[in-house]
Amino acid sequence: MHLKIAVLGGDGIGPEVLKQSVKCLQAVAETFGHNFTFTDGLVGAAAIKKTGSPLPDATLELCKKSDAILFGAIGALEYDNDPNARVRPEQGLLKLRKELDLFANIRPVKVFPILAPKSPLKEHIIKGTDFVIYRELLGGIYFNEKKLSEDGTKASDLCEYTEGEISRIAHMAFKAAKRRRKKLTLVDKANVLETSRLWRRVVTNIGESYPEVELNCLFIDNAAIQIILDPRQFDVILTENMFGDILNDQGSVVLGSIGLLPSASVGTKNAMFEPVHGSYPQAKGKNIANPVASILSVAMLLQHFGLFEEANAVVAAILKSFQKNIVTSDVMGSSKYGTNYVGDFIAENIVD
Amino acid sequence: MHLKIAVLGGDGIGPEVLKQSVKCLQAVAETFGHNFTFTDGLVGAAAIKKTGSPLPDATLELCKKSDAILFGAIGALEYDNDPNARVRPEQGLLKLRKELDLFANIRPVKVFPILAPKSPLKEHIIKGTDFVIYRELLGGIYFNEKKLSEDGTKASDLCEYTEGEISRIAHMAFKAAKRRRKKLTLVDKANVLETSRLWRRVVTNIGESYPEVELNCLFIDNAAIQIILDPRQFDVILTENMFGDILNDQGSVVLGSIGLLPSASVGTKNAMFEPVHGSYPQAKGKNIANPVASILSVAMLLQHFGLFEEANAVVAAILKSFQKNIVTSDVMGSSKYGTNYVGDFIAENIVD
Ligand SMILES: CC(C)[C@H](C(=O)O)[C@@H](O)C(=O)O
Numbered sequence: 001m002h003l004k005i006a007v008l009g010g011d012g013i014g015p016e017v018l019k020q021s022v023k024c025l026q027a028v029a030e031t032f033g034h035n036f037t038f039t040d041g042l043v044g045a046a047a048i049k050k051t052g053s054p055l056p057d058a059t060l061e062l063c064k065k066s067d068a069i070l071f072g073a074i075g076a077l078e079y080d081n082d083p084n085a086r087v088r089p090e091q092g093l094l095k096l097r098k099e100l101d102l103f104a105n106i107r108p109v110k111v112f113p114i115l116a117p118k119s120p121l122k123e124h125i126i127k128g129t130d131f132v133i134y135r136e137l138l139g140g141i142y143f144n145e146k147k148l149s150e151d152g153t154k155a156s157d158l159c160e161y162t163e164g165e166i167s168r169i170a171h172m173a174f175k176a177a178k179r180r181r182k183k184l185t186l187v188d189k190a191n192v193l194e195t196s197r198l199w200r201r202v203v204t205n206i207g208e209s210y211p212e213v214e215l216n217c218l219f220i221d222n223a224a225i226q227i228i229l230d231p232r233q234f235d236v237i238l239t240e241n242m243f244g245d246i247l248n249d250q251g252s253v254v255l256g257s258i259g260l261l262p263s264a265s266v267g268t269k270n271a272m273f274e275p276v277h278g279s280y281p282q283a284k285g286k287n288i289a290n291p292v293a294s295i296l297s298v299a300m301l302l303q304h305f306g307l308f309e310e311a312n313a314v315v316a317a318i319l320k321s322f323q324k325n326i327v328t329s330d331v332m333g334s335s336k337y338g339t340n341y342v343g344d345f346i347a348e349n350i351v352d
Numbered sequence: 353m354h355l356k357i358a359v360l361g362g363d364g365i366g367p368e369v370l371k372q373s374v375k376c377l378q379a380v381a382e383t384f385g386h387n388f389t390f391t392d393g394l395v396g397a398a399a400i401k402k403t404g405s406p407l408p409d410a411t412l413e414l415c416k417k418s419d420a421i422l423f424g425a426i427g428a429l430e431y432d433n434d435p436n437a438r439v440r441p442e443q444g445l446l447k448l449r450k451e452l453d454l455f456a457n458i459r460p461v462k463v464f465p466i467l468a469p470k471s472p473l474k475e476h477i478i479k480g481t482d483f484v485i486y487r488e489l490l491g492g493i494y495f496n497e498k499k500l501s502e503d504g505t506k507a508s509d510l511c512e513y514t515e516g517e518i519s520r521i522a523h524m525a526f527k528a529a530k531r532r533r534k535k536l537t538l539v540d541k542a543n544v545l546e547t548s549r550l551w552r553r554v555v556t557n558i559g560e561s562y563p564e565v566e567l568n569c570l571f572i573d574n575a576a577i578q579i580i581l582d583p584r585q586f587d588v589i590l591t592e593n594m595f596g597d598i599l600n601d602q603g604s605v606v607l608g609s610i611g612l613l614p615s616a617s618v619g620t621k622n623a624m625f626e627p628v629h630g631s632y633p634q635a636k637g638k639n640i641a642n643p644v645a646s647i648l649s650v651a652m653l654l655q656h657f658g659l660f661e662e663a664n665a666v667v668a669a670i671l672k673s674f675q676k677n678i679v680t681s682d683v684m685g686s687s688k689y690g691t692n693y694v695g696d697f698i699a700e701n702i703v704d
């Protein structure tokens with residue numbers, strides 16, 4: 001198969017973890033006889049520095065022409081600490097999502113038995129955890145009207161949803177549940193929010209076309225507890241944009257490291273694959289970032305194109321690295337292995 | 353001291369846990385020579401059933417005339433599953449907060465060493481945890497404009513904040529930090545929300561009047577991780593309404609049971625004390641609900657009125673119940689002690 005892949009490293013540790021992903025995709029191409037081509041694009045603070053824009057037109061064009069996008073991470077301390085900045089790295093990521101119509105963010109949370117002892121949670125709680133979060137990525141409070149009064153003393157963000165926005169991702173989530181353990185949990189705050197009540201109505205209606213799937217509703221405050229206290233109860237979680245942002249990151253707690261969580265953002269035409277972790281600027285260039293989340297995103301990319309054997313080979317190589325304790329220090333405090341070494345090991349162990 | 357206390361049991365397990373709180377306050381009155389009077393008021397689904405309103409005028413009047421309010425819990429399954437209900441139990445609680453101007457919700461999260469082994473988190477992670485969350489309770493997405501289009505296909509909730517709303521709770525939080533370990537963490541989503549950027553500006557400015565307090569900012573997604581991975585890093589957390597709702601409940605995960613977390617909601621005139629847990633309708637009348645969160649709220653009430661010795665006596669009685677394993681089954685699976693028994697034990701052990 002021929003795939004044109006855009007590589008958007010972004011900020012902080014983004015470029016260094018993506019390097020490992022590209023290595024692994026090259027290994028897959030060689031081993032399984034595919035032809036993957038890679039083109040770099042600028043995004044985030046790195047792009048602001050060079051072009052003034054967090055998402056230059058050339059990058060957007062590149063992404064549109066590509067079959068898939070590998071995304072690193074975005075965000076830099078200088079902007080985080082400056083609430084007055086008008087041009088911000090995150091705008092690049094948000095614009096990319098919008099322009100490519102990437103409406104569904106999919107984040108599987110699956111505990112690797114061999115890493116279970118390393119979780120902050122007790123082993124009997126997390127063992128066997130295997131769920132996936134479907135987060136709506138283009139609506140809600142992220143993309144609607146924002147206002148700041150002239151005198152700067154009043155601000156607002158509008159959270160808005162339409163039936164159409166809810167139903168397209170709901171169908172995806174129900175289909176996923178049908179293929180999996182047939183349980184779907186809608187997370188909302190229907191006791192307070194009008195938008196949540198719309199979500200409940202739309203999702204409940206759609207549920208009637210998926211009679212084999214059991215639908216539950218959970219308030220976000222309760223969900224934030226349940227995901228930690230009893231993560232095994234979940235199969236597919238469906239939620240809106242902001243709640244998804246929070247729940248996603250919580251999923252990483254269950255695994256013990258945010259360096260282990262991959263994600264896919266898919267739309268009608270394009271698809272983007274990225275680790276859940278942020279740019280972690282403090283670690284940039286230190287060769288300590290965990291490349292596994294980024295490499296697991298590669299496995300999601302391969303699955304997306306139906307290359308299941310290839311995806312399995314990548315996951316198998318990652319498991320081998322765990323078995324041999326070839327992991328970065330976020331997973332095992334005493335480890336001396338760096339980003340590159342772990343990436344090399346995994347790439348070299350991708351076999352047919 | 354003479355205190356007039358309104359008792360609003362509400363729904364589900366609310367009334368049964370409040371009964372234990374009243375018992376303990378009576379024990380305090382007897383032991384320390386105070387005069388506390390109690391008057392019941394209707395609220396929530398229970399009030400809807402009897403009067404059609406989730407917050408009858410009589411209840412509101414009662415609360416306004418009282419020195420303090422003990423609140424149980426609110427919410428019933430029949431409403432949770434009906435997104436079309438126009439009258440909802442939660443409206444009673446929200447209206448009460450608004451009418452009494454209870455703008456600050458304060459929730460201390462302190463690990464009891466003796467219960468540490470019962471947390472889902474490993475002991476070395478939670479040991480020594482002691483932080484307090486200041487949640488803004490009257491602004492943001494809770495209390496601003498909500499819309500549903502005529503045809504029911506589009507909904508919105510407006511999140512709005514003014515400088516005044518932010519600054520009054522910020523001052524409270526900074527003052528608390530000054531009395532404690534001098535660290536304040538503002539939790540927001542300033543990389544996406546205009547309201548969060550306003551929070552950052554206002555709080556950063558106010559911080560200049562508290563030079564002894566160290567101010568940090570954290571994005572909500574990251575905060576949701578940090579609170580579980582390393583809860584000891586926090587001293588005072590300050591946040592807006594919706595993020596506070598989520599973080600509060602997460603605090604309970606650290607403790608191992610949501611049945612252990614008290615809260616106070618305070619305004620310029622009134623103050624209300626309630627357990628963090630919800631109405632848990634499945635447990636209603638079964639004598640299994642944990643009364644400790646509700647009794648710890650009593651300790652907060654006593655502190656609020658400067659009765660520190662009395663508050664300490666309540667906490668000491670609770671600790672004694674832990675030592676003797678006189679706890680409900682949410683804390684220790686094998687326990688056979690019920691709500692009443694635990695409440696009696698604590699009340700009887702309140703000594704000068
Ligand atoms: C960087 C930020 C805008 C983004 C989000 O909030 O969506 C990130 O947290 C994520 O989850 O991908």
Ligand SMILES: CC(C)[C@H](C(=O)O)[C@@H](O)C(=O)O
Nearest residue numbers: 191192221426427442445597
């Ligand atoms: C019942 C609900 C409206 C309420 C809230 O969201 O504030 C509750 O979750 C709380 O935290 O007190």
